[in-house]
Amino acid sequence: MKQTISVLVENRAGVLNRITSLFSRRAFNIDSLAVGVTDDLTLSRITIIVDNGNSVVEQVEKQLNKLVEVIKVRTLDESSLIGRELMIIKVSANKNNREQIMTICNICGAKVADISPTSMTMELSDTPDRVRTFEDMMRPYNILEVARTGVIALQKGGGKI
Amino acid sequence: MEMTGARILMEGLLRERVEHIFGYAGATICPIMDALMETPEIGYTLVRTEQNAGHMASGYARITGKVGVCIVTSGPGATNLITGIATAYMDSIPMVAITGQVPSNLLGRDIFQEVDITGAVTPFTKHNYLVKDAAQLPRVLKEAFYIASTGRPGPVLIDIPVDIQEQVVPDVTFPEEVHIRGYKPSVRGNDLQIKRVAEAISQAKQPLICAGGGVWLAQAREELVALAERYAIPVVKTMMGISLLPVDHPLNMGMIGAHGNRCANKALAKSDLLIMVGTRAADRAIISPDEIQRRMATIHIDVDPAEIGKNMQAAIPLVGDVKVILQQLLALEVPAPDAAAWRACLKEYRRAELTREFPRREGSVFPGTVLRKLGWRLDDDAVVCVDVGQNQIFACKYLPQKHGRLLTSGGLGTMGYALPAAIGVKVARPDRQTVVVCGDGSFQMAMNELAAIRCADMDIKIVLFRNHVLGLVHQLQKAEPYHGPYGVALDGSPDFESIAAAYGIPSMVADDEDKLDETLDRFLGTRGSCVLICEVHPDVGTND
Ligand SMILES: Cc1ncc(C[n+]2csc(CCOP(=O)(O)OP(=O)(O)O)c2C)c(N)n1
Ligand SMILES: [Mg+2]
Numbered sequence: 030m031k032q033t034i035s036v037l038v039e040n041r042a043g044v045l046n047r048i049t050s051l052f053s054r055r056a057f058n059i060d061s062l063a064v065g066v067t068d069d070l071t072l073s074r075i076t077i078i079v080d081n082g083n084s085v086v087e088q089v090e091k092q093l094n095k096l097v098e099v100i101k102v103r104t105l106d107e108s109s110l111i112g113r114e115l116m117i118i119k120v121s122a123n124k125n126n127r128e129q130i131m132t133i134c135n136i137c138g139a140k141v142a143d144i145s146p147t148s149m150t151m152e153l154s155d156t157p158d159r160v161r162t163f164e165d166m167m168r169p170y171n172i173l174e175v176a177r178t179g180v181i182a183l184q185k186g187g188g189k190i
Numbered sequence: 191m192e193m194t195g196a197r198i199l200m201e202g203l204l205r206e207r208v209e210h211i212f213g214y215a216g217a218t219i220c221p222i223m224d225a226l227m228e229t230p231e232i233g234y235t236l237v238r239t240e241q242n243a244g245h246m247a248s249g250y251a252r253i254t255g256k257v258g259v260c261i262v263t264s265g266p267g268a269t270n271l272i273t274g275i276a277t278a279y280m281d282s283i284p285m286v287a288i289t290g291q292v293p294s295n296l297l298g299r300d301i302f303q304e305v306d307i308t309g310a311v312t313p314f315t316k317h318n319y320l321v322k323d324a325a326q327l328p329r330v331l332k333e334a335f336y337i338a339s340t341g342r343p344g345p346v347l348i349d350i351p352v353d354i355q356e357q358v359v360p361d362v363t364f365p366e367e368v369h370i371r372g373y374k375p376s377v378r379g380n381d382l383q384i385k386r387v388a389e390a391i392s393q394a395k396q397p398l399i400c401a402g403g404g405v406w407l408a409q410a411r412e413e414l415v416a417l418a419e420r421y422a423i424p425v426v427k428t429m430m431g432i433s434l435l436p437v438d439h440p441l442n443m444g445m446i447g448a449h450g451n452r453c454a455n456k457a458l459a460k461s462d463l464l465i466m467v468g469t470r471a472a473d474r475a476i477i478s479p480d481e482i483q484r485r486m487a488t489i490h491i492d493v494d495p496a497e498i499g500k501n502m503q504a505a506i507p508l509v510g511d512v513k514v515i516l517q518q519l520l521a522l523e524v525p526a527p528d529a530a531a532w533r534a535c536l537k538e539y540r541r542a543e544l545t546r547e548f549p550r551r552e553g554s555v556f557p558g559t560v561l562r563k564l565g566w567r568l569d570d571d572a573v574v575c576v577d578v579g580q581n582q583i584f585a586c587k588y589l590p591q592k593h594g595r596l597l598t599s600g601g602l603g604t605m606g607y608a609l610p611a612a613i614g615v616k617v618a619r620p621d622r623q624t625v626v627v628c629g630d631g632s633f634q635m636a637m638n639e640l641a642a643i644r645c646a647d648m649d650i651k652i653v654l655f656r657n658h659v660l661g662l663v664h665q666l667q668k669a670e671p672y673h674g675p676y677g678v679a680l681d682g683s684p685d686f687e688s689i690a691a692a693y694g695i696p697s698m699v700a701d702d703e704d705k706l707d708e709t710l711d712r713f714l715g716t717r718g719s720c721v722l723i724c725e726v727h728p729d730v731g732t733n734d
Contacts, residue, residue, distance in 0.1 A: 050313060091496035091500075095494070097372055099372045100372040
C-alpha cells in the first residue's frame with residue numbers, strides 16, 4: 030500500500046542525505062520524494078511516498094523522528110489529503126496534430142508551456158493518477174521528455190502537522 | 191573576547207567538564223594540539239591506532255557516566271576511527287569524536303588526506319557536524335555534548351577544517367543552554383502505562399525481568415535491584431547488562447541468549463510476564479522474538495521509542511528514561527505477585543549452573559575454571575573489560591560478578607575492544623582494579639596499546655587465553671553446515687611473554703589447573719600490570 034509521509038526538517042545542508050540513507054539502509058523503496066522550503070524559511074517540508082507494509086512505515090517514522098534535524102513526522106491519512114504533482118512533458122507536434130493535442134490538454138486541464146514547429150511542451154499539476162492519465166494520452170504523440178516533481182501533500186481541513 | 195577556533199574548542203570542552211582526551215595527531219589538527227598543550231586541565235593519551243581512541247573514550251565514558259572524547263586527524267585518522275565510533279554507537283555509549291579536516295575552501299577537491307567523514311559515519315553516529323565557521327563552534331559543542339549524553343546516548347562527530355581551527359572570532363559567547371527544535375528525548379513514563387505495568391506485575395505467576403545495557407546508561411542499577419527485590423522478581427540480563435546483579439544475589443538468573451546461561455534461557459522460556467528494561471532484544475539475546483511474543487505477556491521499557499516494536503512487539507510499551515520510569519514504578523504500591531513456586535524452580539536451575547563441573551585437560555586450563563577462580567579473587571568493585579570470541583562467552587557466562595562492572599563490545603562484537611577500553615577505565619579511575627580478558631587473536635588486534643599502559647605506568651591485569659586459534663570461528667566451522675576449520679589458525683603468533691617483556695610488563699603462564707590458585711594469587715599480587723597467558727586447548731568449545 031502506498032503511504033504518504035510528511036516530514037518537517039531543519040532547512041540545512043546534509044539533512045536530505047541523512048533521511049535518504051535511513052531508507053536505503055533498510056532497503057525501503059522510495060516512490061517519490063519532494064523537498065521545498067515552507068512559510069518558515071528555516072524549515073523544509075519533505076513529502077515521501079513509500080510502498081511498504083504498515084509496520085515498516087511505523088519503524089521508518091520512528092527512525093526519522095530520531096534524527097536531530099527532523100522536527101515532525103506524520104503519515105498522512107490517504108482519504109483526506111491533498112496530493113499534487115507537477116509534470117512537464119514534451120511531445121513531437123506539428124501543424125497536423127496540434128489541434129488534437131490541444132483537445133486533450135483542455136480535457137485534462139494541462140497548459141501549453143512552450144511550442145516550436147516540431148514540438149509542444151505542456152505542464153500539468155494534478156493528482157498523481159490524473160498526471161499519469163495525461164501522460165498516457167500523450168504517448169501516441171511520441172513523448173520526447175518528461176519531468177515530474179514527485180508528490181507534495183497536505184492534510185485537508187484546518188489542522189497542521 | 192577574541193579567540194581562535196582551536197581556543198574556542200578548548201574553552202567549550204572545559205565548560206563541558208572534559209578532563210581527558212584520547213587521540214592521534216596529524217597535520218589537520220595541529221592548531222588544536224597547540225591549544226591543547228596550553229590547556230593543562232585536560233589530560234591526553236596518545237593511542238597507537240585511532241580505532242583505540244574510540245574504545246578508550248568508550249571505556250572512560252562507561253565507567254564515569256560522562257561523555258568520552260577522542261580526537262584524530264583527517265583522512266586516514268578519521269577512517270581508522272570509524273570502527274571505534276561504530277562500536278560505541280551499537281552500545282549507545284556517549285562520545286564526542288573530533289576530526290580534523292582539510293581547509294574549508296578546498297573541501298570536495300580530493301586533496302591530500304581529505305575524506306567525507308561526516309558522510310561516512312552518518313549511519314552510526316547519533317548526529318554529526320561539519321563546522322564551516324568558527325563562530326558556530328560554541329553552539330555546536332554545546333549541542334554535541336547534549337545530544338551525546340541525553341536520551342539514548344551515542345557518539346556525535348564534529349569535523350573541523352584546519353582553517354576554521356585557526357579562524358579568529360572577534361566576539362565569542364558561549365551558550366548556557368541548548369535549543370534543538372527536533373530533539374526532545376522523553377523522560378517520564380506515561381502514568382497510565384505505569385499503572386498497567388504495576389498491575390501486570392502483581393497478577394503474574396512467573397514474572398521475569400530482562401535487564402540490558404540501558405540500565406547502566408541510565409545509572410539505574412539501584413532502582414532496578416529495588417524493583418526486583420520489592421516484588422521478588424527474578425532477573426536475567428543481556429550481555430550489556432551482565433554486572434547489574436552480583437553472582438550470589440538470589441534473584442540473579444544469569445545471562446540469556448544464544449551464548450547465555452542455561453538457567454537464564456530456561457527462565458525466559460517459562461516466564462509468563464517478561465519485563466524488558468533498557469534492552470533492544472537483538473538476535474543474540476532473544477533468539478526467537480515471535481515465539482516469546484506468542485507465549486508470554488511483554489513489557490518493554492526503553493528511552494528510545496524506535497526500539498519499541500523494532501525487534502519485538504510488546505504488549506505494554508513504556509517510553510522514557512529508565513531510571514525515572516523505575517522510580518515511578520517504585521512509587522506505586524501493588525500486591526507482590528504470587529511467584530514463590532516459580533522462584534523455587536528457578537533456584538534449582540541456577541544452582542545447577544553455578545556448580546556445573548568443567549572438563550579438565552592435561553597441560554592446559556579450562557577458561558571457565560580460570561574465570562570462576564579469578565572472579566572470586568577480584569575487588570568488590572573491580573572492572574573487567576572483556577574482548578570478543580570464546581573468551582567473551584566464557585567470561586559473560588562464568589565470571590562471578592560482585593559489585594563492579596563487566597565492559598564488553600556487545601552490539602558490534604569488535605575484537606580488540608578490551609585492552610583499550612581498560613586503559614580508558616584506568617585513566618578515569620586509577621584506583622579501581624582493572625582486568626582485561628582476551629583471546630590470542632583479539633589481543634593481537636590491540637597489543638600495540640601496551641605502550642599506553644607502559645607510558646602511564648598503569649596497573650592493568652591481562653588474562654590472555656591462548657588457544658592458538660580464532661576460537662569462536664573455529665568452533666563454528668567445526669559444526670554443520672561447514673566442512674572444518676580454515677583460516678583460523680593463529681600460526682606465526684609471537685611469544686606473548688616476550689611481547690610483554692618488550693614493553694617492560696611481566697607475565698606468567700597458567701597451564702596446570704592444580705597450580706591455578708597459586709598462579710592467580712601471584713598474578714593479581716604483582717605490582718603494576720601483568721599478563722597471564724592461559725594455555726587453552728584449541729578444541730575447547732563454549733558449551734563444554
Ligand atoms: C574485528 C573483528 N574481526 C572479526 C571478528 C569475527 N570473530 C568473532 S570471534 C573471533 C575469534 C576471536 O579469536 P580470539 O581473540 O583468539 O578469541 P577466542 O575465540 O579464541 O577466545 C572472530 C575472528 C570480530 N568479531 N571482530
Ligand atoms: Mg584464540
